[in-house]
Amino acid sequence: MNVQLFTTPSTYEYLFFYIYIFILGTCLGSFFLLLGQRIPRGEDIVKKRSHCENCNHALAFWELIPLFSYILLKGKCRNCHEKIGFVYIGFECLSGILFTSTAFLLKTTNETLVAWTLLSLLLIITVTDITAQKIPNKILLPFCILAIIERFAVQQLNPWWFAPAGFAVGFGVLLLLALLSKGGMAGGDIKLFAVLGIVLGPIYIMITLVLASILALVYSIGELIIKKKLRKHIPFGPFIAIGSWLVYCYATGQFNDAFLLFFGSKI
Ligand SMILES: [Zn+2]
Numbered sequence: 001m002n003v004q005l006f007t008t009p010s011t012y013e014y015l016f017f018y019i020y021i022f023i024l025g026t027c028l029g030s031f032f033l034l035l036g037q038r039i040p041r042g043e044d045i046v047k048k049r050s051h052c053e054n055c056n057h058a059l060a061f062w063e064l065i066p067l068f069s070y071i072l073l074k075g076k077c078r079n080c081h082e083k084i085g086f087v088y089i090g091f092e093c094l095s096g097i098l099f100t101s102t103a104f105l106l107k108t109t110n111e112t113l114v115a116w117t118l119l120s121l122l123l124i125i126t127v128t129d130i131t132a133q134k135i136p137n138k139i140l141l142p143f144c145i146l147a148i149i150e151r152f153a154v155q156q157l158n159p160w161w162f163a164p165a166g167f168a169v170g171f172g173v174l175l176l177l178a179l180l181s182k183g184g185m186a187g188g189d190i191k192l193f194a195v196l197g198i199v200l201g202p203i204y205i206m207i208t209l210v211l212a213s214i215l216a217l218v219y220s221i222g223e224l225i226i227k228k229k230l231r232k233h234i235p236f237g238p239f240i241a242i243g244s245w246l247v248y249c250y251a252t253g254q255f256n257d258a259f260l261l262f263f264g265s266k267i
Pocket of ligand 1 (some may be wrong): 052
């Protein structure tokens, strides 16, 4: 007689699973904020307790739980009542939403693991590039190793050599641009493109470059119109992050699936 250990999960069980992923995603977002702020400054990640930036009050364990603590504390520090920036809670929620939507659209496939790795890298470098204008090797190197392992052992690209080819194209083209623009491209951007190339392959990494450049250009023009001033250096990292995530979602069919879900037909 066949004994069925696991039956197909019910809608409620799925709902529970996605709520769990969302909470996990917000906690990861909170951790990425900490990593992104501390690594460029060379601060210790483990030893130093999380604290209020204003009064240095060390946060209790429950104050570290994103969203929950924000609502409970009404967005203020428990000690000095200084307002906690909305950007923090926004970043944590965005992180939760992205982790959940990817899990929902890719289902529990091997690619979900690659997607979450990519998402983690992009969220961290967005923080480091905005706060410190840096994409540190300490972050790029572990993600580079992870990307190689995942693209060879977890979910290969089709054909498999698209991963090393993507690395070469990402690194090569950005290096060429850096040489041509005489330092207009930072070293961190070049290495980031090499890592993204492993995940995306040679074709999608080129599309990412074009899309990220267009986004940065549109942003610069917008800033010029509003502030009537052109900044000398705009961090490219956040645009690479948005561009590569959009390209990745397109490449893995997530847009199609989302469209199908909401409108009942493919794009
Ligand atoms: Zn405080």
